[in-house]
Amino acid sequence: xxxxxxxxxxxxxxxxxxxxxxxxxxxxxxxxxxxxxxxxxxxxxxxxxxxxxxxxxxxxxxxxxxxxxxxxxxxxxxxxxxxxxxxxxxxxxxxxxxxxxxxxxxxxxxxxxxxxxxxxxxxxxxxxxxxxxxxxxxxxxxxxxxxxxxxxxxxxxxxxxxxxxxxxxxxxxxxxxxxxxxxxxxxxxxxxxxxxxxxxxxxxxxxxxxxxxxxxxxxxxxxxxxxxxxxxxxxxxxxxxxxxxxxxxxxxxxxxxxxxxxxxxxxxxxxxxxxxxxxxxxxxxxxxxxxxxxxxxxxxxxxxxxxxxxxxxxxxxxxxxxxxxxxxxxxxxxxxxxxxxxxxxxxxxxxxxxxxxxxxxxxxxxxxxxxxxxxxxxxxxxxxxxxxxxxxxxxxxxxxxxxxxxxxxxxxxxxxxxxxxxxxxxxxxxxxxxxxxxxxxxxxxxxxxxxxxxxxxxxxxxxxxxxxxxxxxxxxxxxxxxxxxxxxxxxxxxxxxxxxxxxxxxxxxxxxxxxxxxxxxxxxxxxxxxxxxxxxxxxxxxxxxxxxxxxxxxxxxxxxxxxxxxxxxxxxxxxxxxxxxxxxxxxxxxxxxxxxxxxxxxxxxxxxxxxxxxxxxxxxxxxxxxxxxxxxxxxxxxxxxxxxxxxxxxxxxxxxxxxxxxxxxxxxxxxxxxxxxxxxxxxxxxxxxxxxxxxxxxxxxxxxxxxxxxxxxxxxxxxxxxxxxxxxxxxxxxxxxxxxxxxxxx
Numbered sequence: 110x111x112x113x114x115x116x117x118x119x120x121x122x123x124x125x126x127x128x129x130x131x132x133x134x135x136x137x138x139x140x141x142x143x144x145x146x147x148x149x150x151x152x153x154x155x156x157x158x159x160x161x162x163x164x165x166x167x168x169x170x171x172x173x174x175x176x177x178x179x180x181x182x183x184x185x186x187x188x189x190x191x192x193x194x195x196x197x198x199x200x201x202x203x204x205x206x207x208x209x210x211x212x213x214x215x216x217x218x219x220x221x222x223x224x225x226x227x228x229x230x231x232x233x234x235x236x237x238x239x240x241x242x243x244x245x246x247x248x249x250x251x252x253x254x255x256x257x258x259x260x261x262x263x264x265x266x267x268x269x270x271x272x273x274x275x276x277x278x279x280x281x282x283x284x285x286x287x288x289x290x291x292x293x294x295x296x297x298x299x300x301x302x303x304x305x306x307x308x309x310x311x312x313x314x315x316x317x318x319x320x321x322x323x324x325x326x327x328x329x330x331x332x333x334x335x336x337x338x339x340x341x342x343x344x345x346x347x348x349x350x351x352x353x354x355x356x357x358x359x360x361x362x363x364x365x366x367x368x369x370x371x372x373x374x375x376x377x378x379x380x381x382x383x384x385x386x387x388x389x390x391x392x393x394x395x396x397x398x399x400x401x402x403x404x405x406x407x408x409x410x411x412x413x414x415x416x417x418x419x420x421x422x423x424x425x426x427x428x429x430x431x432x433x434x435x436x437x438x439x440x441x442x443x444x445x446x447x448x449x450x451x452x453x454x455x456x457x458x459x460x461x462x463x464x465x466x467x468x469x470x471x472x473x474x475x476x477x478x479x480x481x482x483x484x485x486x487x488x489x490x491x492x493x494x495x496x497x498x499x500x501x502x503x504x505x506x507x508x509x510x511x512x513x514x515x516x517x518x519x520x521x522x523x524x525x526x527x528x529x530x531x532x533x534x535x536x537x538x539x540x541x542x543x544x545x546x547x548x549x550x551x552x553x554x555x556x557x558x559x560x561x562x563x564x565x566x567x568x569x570x571x572x573x574x575x576x577x578x579x580x581x582x583x584x585x586x587x588x589x590x591x592x593x594x595x596x597x598x599x600x601x602x603x604x605x606x607x608x609x610x611x612x613x614x615x616x617x618x619x620x621x622x623x624x625x626x627x628x629x630x631x632x633x634x635x636x637x638x639x640x641x642x643x644x645x646x647x648x649x650x651x652x653x654x655x656x657x658x659x660x661x662x663x664x665x666x667x668x669x670x671x672x673x674x675x676x677x678x679x680x681x682x683x684x685x686x687x688x689x690x691x692x693x694x695x696x697x698x699x700x701x702x703x704x705x706x707x708x709x710x711x712x713x714x715x716x717x718x719x720x721x722x723x724x725x726x727x728x729x730x731x732x733x734x735x736x737x738x739x740x741x742x743x744x745x746x747x748x749x750x751x752x753x754x755x756x757x758x759x760x761x762x763x764x765x766x767x768x769x770x771x772x773x774x775x776x777x778x779x780x781x782x783x784x785x786x787x788x789x790x791x792x793x794x795x796x797x798x799x800x801x802x803x804x805x806x807x808x809x810x811x812x813x814x815x816x817x818x819x820x821x822x823x824x825x826x827x828x829x830x831x832x833x834x835x836x837x838x839x840x841x842x843x844x845x846x847x848x849x850x851x852x853x854x855x
Contacts (some may be wrong), residue, residue: 201618250294283636356844397840584616755789777805799828
């Protein structure tokens with residue numbers, strides 16, 4: 110699958126699709142062989158904790174405590190990024206960490222499944238031919254361009270699988286000083302699994318009621334003594350997955366991937382880690398059901414497939430290679446350099462169902478149109494990213510204050526090439542009796558868009574320890590972002606646009622510790638959104654003149670407190686926050702000559718509560734609640750003024766808890782509540798809220814074998830999990846699903 114300038118082929122069920130159904134049995138067999146064959150290996154040493162930089166506090170004294178093990182604990186004390194030098198307890202920001210243990214207990218198979226464990230973040234639907242894959246809102250603002258992998262930008266437009274993730278870190282509040290452009294409501298960081306010092310061999314095999322067949326392998330092998338290596342290890346994670354969606358017709362998800370990691374010099378002053386990640390997907394995407402005023406029409410079949418099965422496809426390939434170099438000069442200075450090249454390919458054809466009131470009487474719908482005319486759309490795109498980050502961490506005193514200073518330089522080059530195309534002659538569908546196998550017309554290629562960006566950033570973060578009770582946290586980042594776009598029309602005419610932005614981002618927080626196990630804080634942060642944030646100049650703006658519009662800017666305020674209780678095994682946290690987009694892009698839709706200007710304002714206010722950790726040695730819990738109100742306080746569009754910000758539910762609540770019973774049984778229970786929310790700032794129809802319950806029962810059959818049964822959506826609730834930004838269609842969540850996992854660990 111590669112993007113080219115040649116005409117795109119018509120995709121059929123048998124052309125251009127890799128059928129993993131023929132591959133999965135071999136993957137399952139390999140998983141079983143790897144794990145069972147490990148039974149004869151010598152007994153392992155106890156797993157060591159992940160290697161951390163020697164975080165030295167004031168006057169060279171090491172802080173008490175160590176990072177939690179994400180494979181076991183709910184309560185994680187530190188995040189992966191070296192830009193955050195203090196424990197979460199003393200960090201003036203709401204940061205939710207979802208550990209590996211919760212990912213596995215909930216039988217999560219996508220990143221969307223994982224984020225159900227934290228409040229204040231919701232999933233969005235993609236445009237017909239636009240941005241796809243994982244689209245989220247954090248604290249009311251879009252975050253699909255605000256995801257990172259091990260602290261570096263993750264550019265993939267794909268549905269992510271957590272098979273190679275150790276934990277998920279969600280930083281709430283503007284974070285451009287940490288992550289660069291975007292990050293209005295926050296940033297989501299994925300932490301990859303990496304090599305460890307002890308040997309282990311794990312395999313999970315899952316079967317499910319929705320035709321799920323899934324296998325993962327996780328093998329770690331120390332290499333000490335091999336070829337003279339010392340402190341070296343090799344780890345390999347692999348995945349094979351195929352499934353349908355319970356309660357939905359003809360939806361298919363197939364993917365496979367692998368991720369090797371080689372670590373050298375672990376626990377040594379000089380450390381090198383080289384990793385590679387690959388994920389291939391071949392899906393029949395689900396664009397759901399047509400909507401009228403935010404509701405599914407009574408005539409619609411809620412399980413129905415309203416697309417065109419014979420042409421629809423979603424094929425992606427993601428490859429990421431990373432090299433991390435770390436060196437401790439002494440207890441005062443540490444150098445860290447991370448280099449990455451990534452490539453993301455996407456080929457898709459979709460025909461989202463749309464319906465207009467005029468066609469309700471005829472019981473018909475159009476595809477990707479509210480006028481009733483049929484049309485499918487698609488893209489053949491390639492996204493590449495080359496980025497290098499260099500950090501230096503310094504620990505020193507100035508007078509009465511101690512400092513932990515992180516300074517760094519980031520250089521990047523990103524390209525995006527997209528060949529858009531559409532089909533004509535797509536038939537009108539039947540609302541009450543959809544026929545997914547209807548014939549279709551012909552396709553035509555649209556414009557070819559090519560975007561290249563060059564980026565450079567300088568940043569510094571200083572944690573200033575004024576005394577044992579007071580701490581000042583500051584952050585400053587300067588970004589240079591140059592974007593150039595060439596769009597070639599079907600006539601052969603090329604339009605070039607370009608823009609360069611130079612922006613500062615700030616972060617400041619004051620922490621007071623009334624007790625050693627608690628903190629009270631206030632914080633302030635900014636972020637910015639350039640016109641080419643999503644690597645598009647021509648599509649993001651209404652005409653070429655608007656390329657001169659400067660970035661939107663955002664500001665956030667937060668007041669909160671965090672406490673470790675019950676012998677520091679349970680964390681209680683609460684925060685009050687406000688996020689404002691102070692100069693949002695806006696224009697008058699009633700004036701065709703009006704240009705985009707930065708005269709809009711949007712605001713989200715809220716409060717969040719979180720409880721994470723152990724209530725007893727047998728009872729673990731992760732739960733949280735977020736209350737948010739939103740308003741467009743200034744706009745040139747009369748339909749937006751005073752409206753709610755789209756896709757911002759007033760209430761969100763999440764719960765996951767487990768209890769270890771006698772006789773090696775463990776039970777788990779989960780709940781997610783998402784309240785009513787407006788579809789968009791111009792479509793104020795409210796989407797219904799929903800509540801989904803999950804349950805888990807696991808049994809330790811032997812020392813090396815565990816059985817786990819997950820029941821997802823216990824009450825078989827029908828709900829719209831994601832909705833198209835304009836409200837044209839919505840995708841239901843999966844119905845009641847049972848998954849049985851056999852875990853083999855040696």
